[in-house]
Amino acid sequence: MKILVCVKRVIDYNVKIRVKSDKTGVEKDNVKMSMNPFDEIAVEEAVKMKENEIAKEIVVVSIGTEACKETIRSGLAMGADRGIHINSDEDLEPLNISKILMKIVENEKPDIVLMGKQAIDDDSNQTGQMLAALSGFSQATFASKVEKVDSFLNVTREIDGGLETLKLSLPCIITTDLRLNEPRYASLPNIMKARQKKIDSIDVSTLGLDLSPRLSVIEVNDPPERKAGIMVKDIDELMEKLTNEAKVI
Amino acid sequence: MKILIVAEHDNKDLKPSTLSCITAAKQIDTNIELLILGFNCDAVIQNASKISGLKKIKFINNEDFKHQIAEDLTQPIMNIVKDAKYTHVMSPSGTFGKNLLPRISALLDVQQISDITQVIDHETFERPIYAGNAMLKVKSTDKIKVVTVRGTCFEQALLDGNVDVEEIKFTTNNSEKVKFLKHELSESDRPELTSAKIVISGGRGMQNGDNFKLLEGIADKLGAAVGASRAAVDAGFVPNDWQVGQTGKIVAPDLYIAVGISGAIQHIAGIKDSKFIVAINKDEEAPIFNFSDYGLVGDLFEVLPKLEEKL
Structure with missing residues (x-):
């Protein structure tokens, strides 16, 4: 079986986000970038499937600037076999990303497509579902457990109120949630080995897609601030405040 | 303008987030219809028929909708949206809406706007990005706007109306690709986290x-x-x-x-x-x-x- 893992390069989750003073976006210059943490979980799941001899080959794809190759490399260092980099200098919306991925799916014919449930930059949570609709592949979002049973995958999903388990026929698309696994750290020898692995580069303009944006950014603002309130000395004072001042109990 | 809201429910109860979604829709236009896709969900329909400010409820009763599998819900929604010329398709942004609406959006070839916290006008919305560390105001140029709504940011619509209910017939070619196996839902008498006072x-x-x-x-x-x-x-x-x-x-x-x-x-x-x-x-x-x-x-x-x- 072949697994395609889609990864996005995003501002590292530890970086404090700063909104630009002209309100056009957030500051990305000289900011540490990393693989989207949910996508890292997707790579880990693919590597585990390969270790368990469910999958033969893992292909990592990323869409964006030249720097995305670095993100692909970190997936290769975790254990993926080869990479595909779709070169684009534009910030692409999820619909356009899913159209590009559809082209890759047509070429690569994977049995399983894995990706994070959302990217931690725009928090859209759309790409996997869009790709599933466009490709007709079975869909399981927010996966917290994936098990192969005969020629099917049983996927447990984190939904509001608990868990749901679906039986998917292949090919399928699975988006990963936090509790699916804990991604490994790449070892130094594996980082060295990853340098030898192949990354194909494709320029987005050669795909013949209309990728014009559908949304226009009006402005980006800081969230409204919450001011620190007061400290109370004991439960009696807290109860008094909640009853008489806040009037919430 | 004409707005379709896809109801979130479990065949027994209409989720309160659906009521919040309706309030958000009212800030766009008053021409709002609610779509309920379910199986033996009379209680949901009856409850929904009391929502104030709705023009109509459309429902399809079909066994294939019992577990609200995204694949099975996609086609009927597409049929209805295309037939009735909606300008907006909306749903609450819980795991139900997150799982389903991007499919509709992709098939309509429009770019969804996820998890809105504010309606600025019929095509402009505010939503959080970077885990709420920045707020984005964004305008859609698509003909149909597909939007999911953060329930906690809008009051729940009141239940003092009387809405017309229309049944729509739909014979499914239910997806053989995905089968429901089981639910493990937390049992509790306490209110739901997202709607508790x-x-x-x-x-x-x-x-x-x-x-x-x-x-x-x-x-x-x-x-x-x-x-x-x-x-x-x-x-x-x-x-x-x-x-x-x-x-x-x-x-x-x-x-x-x-x-x-x-x-x-x-x-x-x-x-x-x-x-x-x-x-x-x-x-x-x-x-x-x-x-x-x-x-x-x-x-x-x-x-x-x-x-x-x-x-």
Whole structure:
């Protein structure tokens, strides 16, 4: 079986986000970038499937600037076999990303497509579902457990109120949630080995897609601030405040 | 303009988030229809027919909709949207809407706007990005706007109306690709986290799952929901659907009580729309105090029993 893992390069989750003073976006210059943490979980799941001899080959794809190759490399260092980099200098919306991925799916014919449930930059949570609709592949979002049973995958999903388990026929698309696994750290020898692995580069303009944006950014603002309130000395004072001042109990 | 709202329900109850979604829709236009896709969901339809401000309810009763599998719901929604020329398709942004609406959006060839917190006008919306660390105002140029709505940011529509109900016939070619196996849903008499008026949450400071009983006693007296920080969930104290925060549930109750929670940015992002926040923590330097209206420094094992006694 072949697994395609889609990864996005995003501002590292530890970086404090700063909104630009002209309100056009957030500051990305000289900011540490990393693989989207949910996508890292997707790579880990693919590597585990390969270790368990469910999958033969893992292909990592990323869409964006030249720097995305670095993100692909970190997936290769975790254990993926080869990479595909779709070169684009534009910030692409999820619909356009899913159209590009559809082209890759047509070429690569994977049995399983894995990706994070959302990217931690725009928090859209759309790409996997869009790709599933466009490709007709079975869909399981927010996966917290994936098990192969005969020629099917049983996927447990984190939904509001608990868990749901679906039986998917292949090919399928699975988006990963936090509790699916804990991604490994790449070892130094594996980082060295990853340098030898192949990354194909494709320029987005050669795909013949209309990728014009559908949304226009009006402005980006800081969230409204919450001011620190007061400290109370004991439960009696807290109860008094909640009853008489806040009037919430 | 004409708005279609896809109802979130479990064939028994209409989820309150659907009522919030309707309020958001009313800020766009008054021509609003609700679509209920379910199986033997008469109670849901009856309840929905009392929603004030709806033009019409359309429903399809079909066994294939029993488990609300995204594949099975996609085609009927596409048929209805195409036939009736809607300008907006909306749903609450819980896991139901998140799972389903991007499919509709892709098939309509439009770019969805996820998890809106504010309606600016019929084509402009505000939504959080970077885990709520920035707010994006964005305008859609698509003919049909597909939008999911953050329930906690809009009041629930009132139930004092009388809406016409229309049944639509639909014979499915149900998806053989995906089969439902099972649900493991948390059973609880307490209100749901996202719609509770009061929420009390515990963090790593609770030390273990048993100690959450201290919170549950208080919750029962207050009629509150019980939540937890990601640290407490990851430590295995409580199930993951208790998690409050950017990657868990976003809550906005009248009163949020954070116990033994330090106040990581992820957690704050999930509670900052609460009307009043109370923090109880033994570490007076804990960041949660910078976001709380009332802070109490103290050992939770002494404070909680006293609080329960006072209620």
